[in-house]
Amino acid sequence: MTDPVHRPEQAAVRGLLRAVGEALDGPVPREWQAAIKAIPRHRFLPERIWLEDDQGDYAPCDLSTDHDRWFEAAYADLPLVTQVNDGHPAADPADAWPSSSASAPSIVVRMLRDLDVRPGMNVLEIGTGTGWNAALLAHRLGPKHVTSIEIDSEVSEQAWASLNATGLDVDLICGDGSLGWPRRHPYDRIISTCSVRRVPWAWIEQTRPGGIVLTPWDNPMLCWGLLRLTVQRDQAQGRFSPHSAFMLMRNHRQDLRIFRDVVRDEHIPEESETTLSPWEITGDHWVARFALGLRLGDVWTAWEDDPGVDGVDARLWVATTDARSWAAVDHDGRHNKRFTVWQYGPRRLWDEIEAAHHWWEEHDRPAPTRFGLTVTAERQWAWLDQPTQSVRTLDHKAPRGCPSRPVPHPLP
Template sequence: MIEAGLRGLRGLLAERLEAAGDLPPEWRKAYDAAPRHVFAPARGWAVPDGGGAGHAIDRDTDPDAWWESVYSDASLITQADDGAGDPATGEGSWTSSLSAPGAVFASLAHLYVHDGQRVLDVGTGTGWTAALLSARLGDDHVTTVEVDPAVADQAAKNLAVSGRSPHLVVGDGALGHAAGAPYDRVHATCGVQRVPWAWVEQTRPGGVIVTPWSPGWAYGHLLRLTVGRDRAVGRLVGSAGYMMMRAQRHPVPGRLGTRPEHRTTPIDPRDVAWDDYGADVAIAALVPGVVSATTSEGDDTMEVRVWDGDGSWATTGYQQGRRGFAVASHGTRRLWDEVADAYLTWVEWGRPARDRYGVTVTAEGQKIWLDTPDRVIGPLSPT
């Protein structure tokens, strides 16, 4: 790839991101200073942001396709099954990636960083986000934490090639990095069910925390918190589907071999699963511990599976031509009934949109609220 061609690919992606409103002007210089290809895997799996079929990429066997994928708005999977799998197959559990540029810059924009501020970057991954922060603020102002030693080692190599040298720490991002505190900003590139209190403790009053927030039900959300005297308070500001922090991964679903209870539900599962992000937040808050997975084949067939960490589960779905909606469930909780009831509660609230919800984090835990922090609708961790 000649330099002129590379500049063309990088410039075209920047133009597309800017046209979509995903590359703020204050981050354009950082984009140019931290070339994405330096952080891309030689082999991996490309997943277009916003949907579309994934595909393998290999710099050696198909360099043209590799370059096109690197400079597209796609996530590039760099690790599967915590290093035990082959990410280039697209199979297994994806456990590290080079995130899609649009999602990266949307998250960074919510930091509202100023010159001279110090940032804690949680989830180094390939090192690209740390490089962008370093290009924007300076290497000495960025501390980045990665839990996986092999991932951190590759990130260090990538950062060296790019000419960036933030402070790279191998450790549990849930603990932050107290030695570098206080920070003005905390930025996470992994999903959390619960915002770690350590992040709040290590952030200056008035500082900002931006993190993917993934309570378990449906897709994740982007959460922006501001730190006060003894708590952090903020709202959900968008979508964010990221791999979970290893210390907070969701429980795996229970086995379906146990004899289930069978019944029907009057509510169309498509309404519950696909209606609105605001409904997703309400369900997550009102049904503690619920995790979901939805599969579909167009509009003709869909299935929703829900479970918790204590062995309860339920499945339901829609099939064209059937008049009822069958439910199979097992365990001490009737999880689908809880989910459907939470959905109808959201309807009766007037269908509030996602941006009306917020989260308060204290040393005792976190709670979700609607409209104002005093209107708590559900604890999402012990209080």
């Protein structure tokens, strides 16, 4: 007989499985259905989560004071912010930025399905987060076959408590996931729950030949895409898919601001015009932005509405992550066929964007599935259709990170 205390939980799990199946265009695989039923998601969430409001800010939602809303969020097929500002309090909701989260269940299941684990395999997870993903893996493989690394000590402690409460004693380490965990290698699978801009070679070294490395992808222009690599003896190679948007690995971050780090009063930009609309490379143009991000590398964009400049309704900023080059594209609010361009620095960034966009169109507007990545100990490169058609070689050096919102600033 079913315990009535657990009926709301069981109903919520059934609803979540239906929602995940709809998102995946098919039923959740049986092994992962069993895992989700056995390990309810809400048991791995902190008592305080943060939900986005109508203004795009994050406001706390506490289990103790808003149980129904908290529980409903726990079983929605949505990502949930579980920490803001690396655990430091935010004085104002507008100052709260996500630093740890629970991924949307449909993305969790998609990645677990793509990981293709089987009994007897050993898995290394990069980014424990709440611990739910590690728990699902442990239910499928057994706790002794799962190792998980979390860089944040507070997040790690909470995940440890949740895992132990469910009797799943996985090997949980608090440390830098980009280094892997060589003490238990070789692994059959490595899965990352944070995005990267280049694949750490340590992950390849610690995966046995024939094994798989699965990680979300990020470039400064767009955080989007999932990369699945098959490891060989001296390299790893695989393709992207158009799924997932995860937080960037912490040691890949950088707090870049247009007018603090890039634009200076003494900069004298060159003026020109363009017929390429700035909206063609921003907004919902995910496929174009993904391709341009792979092609251009360390280039990011930021919109500035109503910049406070006469005759300018909106401005798109483009800059390099080394803060040496920038461009601005102005829209006057009336004409949509010609735009004013300002460029400064050793790289003419808008010229590069125009060339990259033309290249993308010439190649029949390729989607992420036509792109791939090859990783060796010396270098790694992105390619189109096949590894011999290189799009760009990625630097092995430590990456620069994410931009922040621009601050109004006039141009000549």
